[in-house]
Amino acid sequence: MKVSFSAFFWVLWAFFCTMGSPDALAQKDFQDGFVITTKSDTLVGRLSNIHKNSHNYIDFIYPDGHDTVFTPNHISSYETGNQRYVVVPVPHAIKDDTTYLFAKILVEGYANLYKTRIKTDPFTAAEDAYLCKKYDEKEYHPAGKIMYLADFFNDHIVLSKELRSHPHLYKNNSETKVQLFNHYNMWKKYNLDSIAAAKGGTTLSAINKHRIEVFMVDTLNLSPESKFELDKMAGKLDADPSLDLVCEFVQLSPTARQTERVMKAVMQHLHQFEARIDEKITKVSESQQVFQSKEGSQVIFYYFR
Numbered sequence: 001m002k003v004s005f006s007a008f009f010w011v012l013w014a015f016f017c018t019m020g021s022p023d024a025l026a027q028k029d030f031q032d033g034f035v036i037t038t039k040s041d042t043l044v045g046r047l048s049n050i051h052k053n054s055h056n057y058i059d060f061i062y063p064d065g066h067d068t069v070f071t072p073n074h075i076s077s078y079e080t081g082n083q084r085y086v087v088v089p090v091p092h093a094i095k096d097d098t099t100y101l102f103a104k105i106l107v108e109g110y111a112n113l114y115k116t117r118i119k120t121d122p123f124t125a126a127e128d129a130y131l132c133k134k135y136d137e138k139e140y141h142p143a144g145k146i147m148y149l150a151d152f153f154n155d156h157i158v159l160s161k162e163l164r165s166h167p168h169l170y171k172n173n174s175e176t177k178v179q180l181f182n183h184y185n186m187w188k189k190y191n192l193d194s195i196a197a198a199k200g201g202t203t204l205s206a207i208n209k210h211r212i213e214v215f216m217v218d219t220l221n222l223s224p225e226s227k228f229e230l231d232k233m234a235g236k237l238d239a240d241p242s243l244d245l246v247c248e249f250v251q252l253s254p255t256a257r258q259t260e261r262v263m264k265a266v267m268q269h270l271h272q273f274e275a276r277i278d279e280k281i282t283k284v285s286e287s288q289q290v291f292q293s294k295e296g297s298q299v300i301f302y303y304f305r
Helices: 005-019 022-026 146-152 157-165 174-198 224-239 257-273
Strands: 031-037 042-048 058-061 067-070 075-080 083-091 098-107 111-118 127-134 210-214 245-251 277-283 298-304
Touching: 083 111, 083 127, 098 174, 111 174, 127 174, 146 157, 146 174, 157 174, 157 277, 210 224, 224 257, 224 298, 245 257, 257 277, 257 298
Parallel strands: 245 277
Antiparallel strands: 031 042, 031 075, 042 058, 058 067, 075 083, 083 098, 098 111, 111 127, 210 298, 245 298
């Protein structure tokens, strides 16, 4: 059968008209939400971002029924389904330039984690990509590999060292990244609270700390009673895999040698249980009234987070 060019043109025209019709829009999954324009205006309506190019544009329907498309050039962020999306800069796939894409906020805090889709070359489809940024920095960093996060978390020495030493133990997926960022943000929040408290400021959150005292039977080994107390701490970690343990070794004497020796022994014992621990030495003045119950003991404050 021979089809004329004019007939083919009208069929094609009808197809594109249908794609832009209200019926075509009705087939998309729209949810209530709002957008923030580049002029900081808030527009309330219904949004759809369930398509393969959601990093480049979203569909938007105004309350009066007329529809439009928003790109990262039109708006700075949007929210739908209790999930917020922002505009992030990424290197252009072809040009030596920067392009802007929508990104889903996975973790928000001192360090933010974002998920978007990036086209790495002109011949392949866009793929999931992760970016991260600290709140006091303008630069966005790649977060696609565990080793990238070891560099990003460089101020958290324990976490950074762990990721460098054992990257194979961590799955490179969204769930693992979210857990690592939540862990880092909790650690950072605690340290900022401690700094504020030392300067006489108000802490951001109250931390319920527990106190124990441990003893050494010689320069290398802990007493059986001390090991029993540590075993109970490790048992709580085993019961709840989401918890981490934070230990503060209180330095009461002028020298840190004894405290460092006890800390090494405690950490060696707890690591038998593959415990997830952050440790630090805290110097305490007499005015804070922290005393040993027995001579030669080491005071430890600890809490779970």
